[in-house]
Structure formats: structure tokens, C-alpha cells
Amino acid sequence: MATVLERNQAQEPKMSAAISARQVESQKVSAVMVATTPSATQLHRTAGIATARNLKKSYGNIIALNSVDLHVRAGELLALLGPNGAGKTTLVRMLLGVARPDAGSVSVFGADPYDGHMQARLGAMLQVGRVPETLKVREHLDLFSSYYPAPLPLAETLQIAGLADIKDRPYGELSGGQKQRVLFGIAICGNPDLLFLDEPTVGLDVEARRLMWAQIRTLISRGKTVLLTTHYLNEADALADRILVLNKGRIIAEGTPSEIKSRAMGKQIRCTSRLTMEEVQQIPGVLSVKADRNAFELQVNAAEPVVRELLQRDPWLADLEVTNAGLEEAFLALTQNHNAESKEN
Ligand SMILES: Nc1ncnc2c1ncn2[C@@H]1O[C@H](COP(=O)(O)OP(=O)(O)OP(=O)(O)O)[C@@H](O)[C@H]1O
Numbered sequence: 169m170a171t172v173l174e175r176n177q178a179q180e181p182k183m184s185a186a187i188s189a190r191q192v193e194s195q196k197v198s199a200v201m202v203a204t205t206p207s208a209t210q211l212h213r214t215a216g217i218a219t220a221r222n223l224k225k226s227y228g229n230i231i232a233l234n235s236v237d238l239h240v241r242a243g244e245l246l247a248l249l250g251p252n253g254a255g256k257t258t259l260v261r262m263l264l265g266v267a268r269p270d271a272g273s274v275s276v277f278g279a280d281p282y283d284g285h286m287q288a289r290l291g292a293m294l295q296v297g298r299v300p301e302t303l304k305v306r307e308h309l310d311l312f313s314s315y316y317p318a319p320l321p322l323a324e325t326l327q328i329a330g331l332a333d334i335k336d337r338p339y340g341e342l343s344g345g346q347k348q349r350v351l352f353g354i355a356i357c358g359n360p361d362l363l364f365l366d367e368p369t370v371g372l373d374v375e376a377r378r379l380m381w382a383q384i385r386t387l388i389s390r391g392k393t394v395l396l397t398t399h400y401l402n403e404a405d406a407l408a409d410r411i412l413v414l415n416k417g418r419i420i421a422e423g424t425p426s427e428i429k430s431r432a433m434g435k436q437i438r439c440t441s442r443l444t445m446e447e448v449q450q451i452p453g454v455l456s457v458k459a460d461r462n463a464f465e466l467q468v469n470a471a472e473p474v475v476r477e478l479l480q481r482d483p484w485l486a487d488l489e490v491t492n493a494g495l496e497e498a499f500l501a502l503t504q505n506h507n508a509e510s511k512e513n
């Protein structure tokens with residue numbers, strides 16, 4: 169996978185020397201130093217700080233992005249929500265300038281990120297983060313801080329990322345969740361204006377996840393802008409001002425968390441029945457069915473027509489329950505609806 173670091177090694181000989189000298193073989197993105205960085209006040213006068221227009225990207229016959237438009241507003245937390253393979257990381261990599269679209273345009277702080285002139289204002293935690301195992305946590309932070317013109321003091325980064333207790337430990341000896349926190353620390357240490365967090369909480373336990381959520385909220389309260397990708401509607405709901413739902417390379421929904429939830433909220437029907445799984449699946453309006461012990465669990469948008477059909481097709485139907493779908497089921501329903509629609513077209 170290409171990285172900002174790799175690309176800048178080609179474009180920024182000084183940086184490349186500094187990096188190779190310290191044997192950084194990072195899959196993580198950090199910024200390179202540039203001469204001028206507008207102040208936070210200037211930043212907040214800029215309405216949209218990252219924009220993508222009509223982005224298209226294919227890998228062979230896989231369409232990773234299909235006519236995607238996106239507008240990140242200063243000071244917001246925008247969540248990109250979508251299942252595996254939806255195109256989230258591809259979109260983030262284009263905004264970072266580490267991948268080029270086949271068509272369309274990207275602008276970050278008014279410039280093409282591929283030119284690299286605004287990299288010092290960006291921080292990123294990419295999904296597949298890798299940094300040298302032997303360096304200690306604080307050495308990583310010192311190194312990455314040195315790429316930025318006005319980094320956070322080390323103590324502050326350690327505190328925000330929850331690394332104070334492990335700052336003298338080599339990265340390679342850390343647990344998966346601790347490594348995630350180091351990568352988060354590296355992403356924020358340069359005090360960037362725009363932060364890309366690609367599934368930052370994967371692998372974290374519940375407490376660590378909540379802690380990172382709180383830290384992300386603190387960054388937003390300090391005027392930073394965050395683009396976060398996640399699979400989890402509850403994570404987007406907990407953090408985001410706005411959510412974009414991406415599925416199969418297309419944006420299929422956009423709105424505030426409550427708008428997305430209300431669009432996604434379906435119902436769950438539970439019952440025991442003499443019908444087969446296939447017969448239940450064929451009932452119009454049934455999005456998905458699974459067998460749970462001797463009962464079926466159906467995801468639907470509207471319960472009444474499906475219940476009517478079930479009762480008509482199976483006079484022995486019993487143990488009927490209708491509940492609101494949980495957040496995860498709701499998200500599934502949203503993407504499955506889109507899949508069904510795209511098959512019809
Ligand atoms: N370098 C690449 N070469 C080939 N195919 C790629 C490459 N990068 C992405 N893809 C494909 O593009 C599609 C979108 O991938 P992407 O990584 O953007 O998804 P994602 O939404 O980030 O998924 P996940 O939630 O699993 O991280 C996938 O089908 C993936 O296999």
C-alpha cells in the first residue's frame with residue numbers, strides 16, 4: 169500500500185533522508201513540513217476544507233469509488249460509514265493524496281493533496297498502521313512531531329492518547345490496543361487541523377474505545393476537523409455531526425446521526441413457524457432471515473405487511489414478536505436496501 173510517507177519520499181528528498189535515516193518504514197501517514205501554515209482562525213473562515221467531486225476509482229474490474237462527492241466542513245466530525253469494501257479507505261487515501269482518482273477532483277485546504285503542500289496540516293491514522301517495532305513510544309512521537317512546524321508538546325500528546333504509562337516501552341512489545349493508541353498519538357502529535365481516522369477503534373476494548381471517543385470529542389472541541397471511518401452506526405452516532413453512508417463505492421445516504429437512524433430504522437420480527445427459511449425469505453419486504461434456535465428472526469422495513477403474509481401462509485405461526493431493529497441491524501437494512509435496489513436497476 170502506498171503511503172503519504174512513501175510518496176513524499178519521492179517528492180521531498182530532505183524528508184526522505186530524515187525518514188530513511190531513522191529507518192521508518194511506516195504504513196502510517198504523517199505530515200511533512202512545509203513553510204507556511206495558516207492559523208486556526210484563518211482555517212475557520214474557510215467553509216469547506218476538503219472536497220471531492222465526482223470521484224471514480226477502479227482496481228481492475230472492482231469499482232472502489234463510483235461518482236463520489238464529499239464536502240468536509242471546518243470544525244465538524246464527519247463519519248464515513250459503510251461495510252467492508254465499501255470504499256472508505258480508498259476515499260481517505262485520495263483525500264490524503266496517496267492515491268489518485270481515475271476521474272474527478274480532490275481539494276484539501278484549497279489545493280490538490282497530491283502536491284503535498286498542505287500535508288503539515290493533516291494527520292492520519294490509517295487502517296493498516298505499521299511503525300518500527302524497536303523504537304519506544306516516545307521516540308515515535310518525537311520523530312513524527314519533528315515533521316510538523318508546530319507540534320503538540322510531548323506530554324500533551326501522551327496525555328491525549330493515553331500513552332503516559334507506556335511511553336518508554338518499545339512499540340513491538342505493546343498489545344494490539346496499545347499499538348492503536350500509539351498510532352492515534354502519531355496522528356495527533358503534529359497538532360493537525362484536519363485529522364483522518366480510519367477505523368481507529370478497531371480492536372479496542374469497551375473502555376479504551378470510550379476513552380478514544382472522548383479524546384476525539386476533545387479534539388473537535390478545540391476546533392479540529394475529523395473525518396472518521398467506521399463500520400459501526402453506534403460509533404458514528406456517538407461522535408459525528410454528519411454521517412455519509414458508503415456502499416459499493418457510492419454514497420447511499422447522508423445526514424445527521426438521527427436522520428440516518430430514522431432512515432435506517434427497520435423492525436425485527438421473531439416467530440416460530442412451519443415455513444422453511446426459503447419460504448420466509450421469499451415474502452415481499454423481508455430483508456433478511458436467520459434461524460435462532462427454533463425461531464426465525466426477520467429484518468424488515470415495515471412489519472405489518474410481512475406479519476399479515478406470515479399469518480396467511482402459516483396458520484400455525486406462533487411466538488410472534490415485533491421489535492425495533494437495533495442500530496447494527498438498522499445499518500444492515502440500509503445497505504441491503506441499496507443492494508436490492510441496485511440489482512433491480
Ligand atoms: N490497492 C488495491 N488493489 C486492488 N483492489 C483494491 C485496492 N484498494 C482497494 N481495493 C478494492 O476496492 C474496494 C474498496 O476497498 P476499501 O479498502 O476502500 O474499502 P473499505 O470501505 O475501507 O473496507 P473495510 O471496511 O474493509 O476497510 C474493495 O473491493 C477492495 O478490495
Ligand SMILES: [Mg+2]
Nearest residue numbers: 256257258295
Ligand atoms: Mg478500510
